[in-house]
Amino acid sequence: MPPMKNPAYIVGAFEHPTRKAEDKSTAQLHAEVAYGALQDAGLSASDIDGYFCAGDAPGMGGLSMLDYMGLTKIRHYDTTESGGSSYVIHVGHAVEAIISGKCNVALITLAGRPRAEGMQTGTAVRSTGVGVPDEPFELPYARTIATMHANVAMRHMYEFGTTSEQLAWVKVAASTHAQYNPHAMLPKVVTVEDVVNSPMVADPLHRLDCCVISDGGGALIIARPEIAATLKRPKVGVKGWGEAYKHQNAGGIDLTYSAAKFSGPMAFGKAGVKPSDIKYASIYDSFTISVILQIEDLGFCAKGDGGKFVMDGGLISGIGKLPFNTDGGGLCNNHPANRGGMTKVIEAVRQSRGEAHPKVQVPNHDLVLANGKGGSLGTRHGCGTVILERE
Amino acid sequence: MATQAFDRLPQAPGETPDNKVYFDACRAGKLLLGKCNDTGKLFHYPRHVSPFTLSNNVEFVEAKGTGVIYSYSVARGKEPFCVAYVTLDEGPTVLTNIIECDLDALKVGQKVKLKFRDSDGGAPVPMFVLA
Numbered sequence: 001m002p003p004m005k006n007p008a009y010i011v012g013a014f015e016h017p018t019r020k021a022e023d024k025s026t027a028q029l030h031a032e033v034a035y036g037a038l039q040d041a042g043l044s045a046s047d048i049d050g051y052f053c054a055g056d057a058p059g060m061g062g063l064s065m066l067d068y069m070g071l072t073k074i075r076h077y078d079t080t081e082s083g084g085s086s087y088v089i090h091v092g093h094a095v096e097a098i099i100s101g102k103c104n105v106a107l108i109t110l111a112g113r114p115r116a117e118g119m120q121t122g123t124a125v126r127s128t129g130v131g132v133p134d135e136p137f138e139l140p141y142a143r144t145i146a147t148m149h150a151n152v153a154m155r156h157m158y159e160f161g162t163t164s165e166q167l168a169w170v171k172v173a174a175s176t177h178a179q180y181n182p183h184a185m186l187p188k189v190v191t192v193e194d195v196v197n198s199p200m201v202a203d204p205l206h207r208l209d210c211c212v213i214s215d216g217g218g219a220l221i222i223a224r225p226e227i228a229a230t231l232k233r234p235k236v237g238v239k240g241w242g243e244a245y246k247h248q249n250a251g252g253i254d255l256t257y258s259a260a261k262f263s264g265p266m267a268f269g270k271a272g273v274k275p276s277d278i279k280y281a282s283i284y285d286s287f288t289i290s291v292i293l294q295i296e297d298l299g300f301c302a303k304g305d306g307g308k309f310v311m312d313g314g315l316i317s318g319i320g321k322l323p324f325n326t327d328g329g330g331l332c333n334n335h336p337a338n339r340g341g342m343t344k345v346i347e348a349v350r351q352s353r354g355e356a357h358p359k360v361q362v363p364n365h366d367l368v369l370a371n372g373k374g375g376s377l378g379t380r381h382g383c384g385t386v387i388l389e390r391e
Numbered sequence: 392m393a394t395q396a397f398d399r400l401p402q403a404p405g406e407t408p409d410n411k412v413y414f415d416a417c418r419a420g421k422l423l424l425g426k427c428n429d430t431g432k433l434f435h436y437p438r439h440v441s442p443f444t445l446s447n448n449v450e451f452v453e454a455k456g457t458g459v460i461y462s463y464s465v466a467r468g469k470e471p472f473c474v475a476y477v478t479l480d481e482g483p484t485v486l487t488n489i490i491e492c493d494l495d496a497l498k499v500g501q502k503v504k505l506k507f508r509d510s511d512g513g514a515p516v517p518m519f520v521l522a
Contacts, residue, residue, distance in 0.1 A: 136406065138486055142402070
C-alpha cells in the first residue's frame with residue numbers, strides 16, 4: 001500500500017449532465033448522482049456507511065433518501081443545512097466522521113429541479129419557512145436574493161471603488177472556460193461590454209452578473225485512507241477544511257466580507273499551506289460580486305482589491321494568477337437546485353486529478369481549493385472551504 | 392434620466408408574541424430598537440432576548456427615525472423600487488425601502504428620514520424618504 005498523507009480522500013465524484021429534468025423526480029436525481037459517484041470510485045452501494053445531504057433532499061432530513069436508495073448500512077448521518085455551501089461543509093464533516101471512526105465510506109448528494117418547476121430563484125420574494133424570526137422585518141420590503149447581493153456590490157463599489165467592468169471580468173472568465181464544457185448552459189464567450197450592456201436586474205448587477213437557474217445535481221464519495229489506497233482513481237486527499245457563518249449581527253451590518261474570512265483561515269491552518277500555494281480555486285459564483293468577496297476573504301488578494309485582481313483575465317486558466325471555475329461555474333455551466341457548492345467541489349476534484357478539459361486544466365495541480373457560500377450574502381449565509389491535495 | 396419609485400403595497404409583516412411590541416409601536420407611528428440592559432447596546436431587529444448576552448434583560452427604546460443609506464439596490468422591472476440598508480443615527484442598520492424618490496439619483500451616504508407605509512392588511516412598516 002502506498003503511504004497515504006491525508007486523513008480522508010475524495011474517491012468518487014459525479015455531476016449530473018442534465019440541466020433541465022422535466023422527466024425525472026428529485027429523488028431519482030439524487031440516486032442517479034449517487035450511482036455515478038460510486039461508479040467513478042469503483043465502489044458499490046453496500047460500501048456506504050455514512051450519508052450526508054441538505055435541504056434539497058425530499059423528506060425529513062435524509063430518511064426518505066436512505067429509504068429510496070435502499071441504503072441499509074448507515075451508521076453516521078448528517079443533514080447540515082447551509083444552502084449552497086452545505087456540500088462543501090459536508091466534505092469537512094465527512095472527514096471528521098472518518099477520523100473519529102464513525103464511518104468508512106461517506107456519500108454526499110445534491111439534486112433539484114428548479115428550472116423544470118419554473119422557479120424565479122433570484123428575483124421572486126421567497127419565505128424560508130414558518131415562524132422565521134427575521135422575515136417580518138424583511139418580507140414587507142420585498143427583498144430578493146438579487147437585491148441583497150446587489151446591496152453587497154453597491155457597498156463594495158462605495159468603499160473600494162470597484163466598478164461594473166471589474167465585476168464583468170468574473171463573468172468573462174467563467175464564459176471563457178464554459179466554451180469547452182459541452183454541458184454548459186451558456187457556452188458562449190462574452191465580453192465586458194456584453195455584461196455591462198445586459199439588462200439591469202438589481203442595481204448594480206446586470207443579468208450577466210447573475211448565475212443560471214438549472215436542474216441537476218452531483219455526488220461525492222469520501223473514504224478513509226486504507227480504502228482509498230485500494231482504488232484505481234487518482235488520490236485526492238482532503239488536506240484542509242473549515243466552516244463559518246455570518247448574519248446581520250443585531251444590526252451591526254458590514255457587507256464588505258463573507259464568512260469565508262473565517263472558514264478560509266481554518267482550512268489553510270489545517271492544511272498548513274497558504275493562498276499562494278493554491279493552483280486552482282472553485283469559488284461560489286451565485287453573482288459576480290460573490291466571487292470578488294470570497295477571493296479577498298480567502299486571502300488571494302487584499303480586502304478591496306478583488307476588482308483589480310480579476311481584471312484582464314485574472315481568473316482565466318492559462319492567463320490569470322488564480323484559475324477559477326474551469327467548468328464555467330454557476331455563471332455559465334449550472335447551479336443545480338440553486339445550490340452551487342457541490343459542483344464547486346466536483347470541478348476542484350477534476351482539476352486535482354488532472355481530468356479537467358485540456359484547454360482549462362492547470363499544469364500543476366498539487367493543491368486546489370473549493371469555497372462554497374450558501375444563503376444570502378446580504379443577510380445570512382454560511383461558507384465552507386476545502387483544500388485538496390493530489391498525491 | 393429619472394425613474395420614480397413605484398408605490399408598492401408591502402406584504403403585511405407576520406406578527407408574533409415576540410415582535411408584537413414593535414409592530415404595535417409602528418401602529419402608533421414609532422420605530423423601536425431593542426436595548427440590551429446587560430451591555431447597554433442597541434439592536435435590530437427587536438426581540439425579547441439579547442443578541443449580545445442571550446438574557447431577557449432587554450427593553451425597547453424609540454429611535455429618532457433619521458439615518459443614512461448604508462447600501463441599496465433598485466429592483467428593476469415594470470414596478471421598480473429600492474431595497475436598502477439604512478444606518479440609524481443610534482447605530483443599528485435596518486433593512487428597508489427608500490420610497491418617494493428618483494431611483495436613478497440615490498447614493499450611498501444620503502441622509503434619510505422615517506416614513507411609515509401602510510401594509511396589505513397588517514401593521515404599517517417603517518420605510519424611509521430622502522431627508
